[in-house]
Amino acid sequence: MQLIESEEERAAFEQIYLAYRQLMFFVARRMLPCDADAEDAVQQAFVSILENLKKESRRCCPETKAFCVLVTENKAIDLLRAKKRLSQMDLEAAERGIGTPPPGDGGLADALARLPARYRQALLLRFYSGYSTRELERILGMNRGSVQKLLWRAKNALREELEKEGNTD
Amino acid sequence: MKKEDNFPFSDRELEQAAEQLGRAMLDALPEADEPPHVFSESFEKKMDALLRKERTRQAGLRWVRGVAAVLAVALILSGTWLLTDTEARADFRRWYRNAIGGDTVYRYYGAEHGEALPALEPGYLPEDYRYQKSLAETDYSMRLIYQSDEDGTFLFIVYGFMDEATEGTVTSDFATYGETVPVAGTVGDFYPGSDGGSSVLVWFDEEAGIQFSIQANRDLETIVKVAEGLRPAS
Incomplete structure (x- = not known):
């Protein structure tokens, strides 16, 4: 601690x-x-x-x-x-x-803004604040497996958001 | 750019998007709430207490950390306040156990205590253990230390108030959660020691609002016997 x-x-x-x-x-x-x-x-x-x-x-x-x-x-x-x-x-x-208002890039950032709060938070803490999976365990009060699952689901939801908007490469 | 797990974006792209969104999130929030919220007296008091207690706790924890380094103590009971209003707590559980990165963290919810922590002593100890010292880690918890004449190992009895959500952590480096066992008319969590190291027993007296733990390089039966022999100090 x-x-x-x-x-x-x-x-x-x-x-x-x-x-x-x-x-x-x-x-x-x-x-x-x-x-x-x-x-x-x-x-x-x-x-x-x-x-x-x-x-x-x-x-x-x-x-x-x-x-x-x-x-x-x-x-x-x-x-x-x-x-x-x-x-x-x-x-x-x-x-x-x-x-969170979409930043207006018409792509990934906007899709991120549309995610449910739990997914958005996890991705922002990981990729904006730069906390590791291990650090997220303590911040979110989860074990490692749950954090990994959360991040994977969040990325998956992000992919689906992009697909909805036809923004996938 | 590397795109992992079949996602159509790389971590780098995600970082850039997250940064954009992070900024947008902050831009959308007010710089200052007008008029500013006047925090309740209870909130202010608890925040003051948090800072004060953190300051007070340093000395004790430094000492504990020193002990931990030398003696490989597995259980650290410390006074991290979760600080919530008692009434608002009514809907929540009194304590919960969380597995975090292999460690087990106990957190507690309860009203602030108004009494002094009782002085306790073991009514039973394995014959080879001798009293070393007692350490009051703030006025919220107490650590009793005993050492074996035979193998030099230590036995720690730690107890403290569960009020204001004290946090206890059993680190997986030394012991991992094993089983629930009956202790002194209630149930406790037993953590067998890793690699022949010390085991840990954690239990609670919900009525008195006190958490207990014993750490020793002894078997479950012996540790439970020590636990059940705890009594007011003479």
Whole structure:
């Protein structure tokens, strides 16, 4: 388990916390029905960020910001799924996540934006944030086999999205 | 460019697409929420506590890490807070076990405790073990250390509050999950040691909100006997 190992690192974490907590709350609140749930998601996300944020990323930058958003979205989905009774609205929120606008390349990036939140998150964490399969195990709370399966399914879903749009080579 | 697993895109292409989407995602989010959300007192308190406890925990964990390196300790019980509101917890389980990369991670949900951790001692120990020291790892957990006169191996008894979701990890380097066994009127998880190394037993007193673990290079029967002999220190 990664820990805050020095005063400097702790200060860096506090800076990230102060810089992004409003944004993280906004992300969580878009998916969760009340402020208290959204705060729960933000708290859980910070614990995960504390444990998993790469040392070289412990500063405020777009990559760290994206990581904070993705982890918060992931925790919000976890909270929705942990409910004993899921409403249709919960299911849709868990499937859609925060929703990401297509970048407009008419290809792979747009197809990626259309994926269900779980697949989109996994691919962004892997290919944008650069976390390894092993690191994803801890971030997503899954074992290695499940992470590998998730990534494979996400790629498969991406291929299907591309096929729908007739964008395959 | 290499395209693997019959996908019509390479990892490099995926990286480029992910970067584009990552940027689009951030661009679509507000820079600052207007008006900003005023976080609840409970949230602020817990976040403060998280940072404070992380700071406090460093010393203990450094020591534990030192012990781990020298003594090959398999079980690290530490105070990582998951920090959620107690009421919001009502829908969730009290604790769960997760297999992560071969390690087993226990996470707990519970109200913050208001009492001191009880002082315990083993009512039974194999004859060759002698008391070495007790280490309070913050006021949330305690580690009792014993060493064998005969083979020099150590026996660790670690217990601590399950409140605010303490995290416990049994690392697969030393022991892997074996079976569920009856312990002191409840059930525990037994991890036989790898390559003749120490085994680990983990169990919980849900009522008291305390997690226990024993690690020793002894068989299941002996470890369970030690577990069941735990009593208030005299």
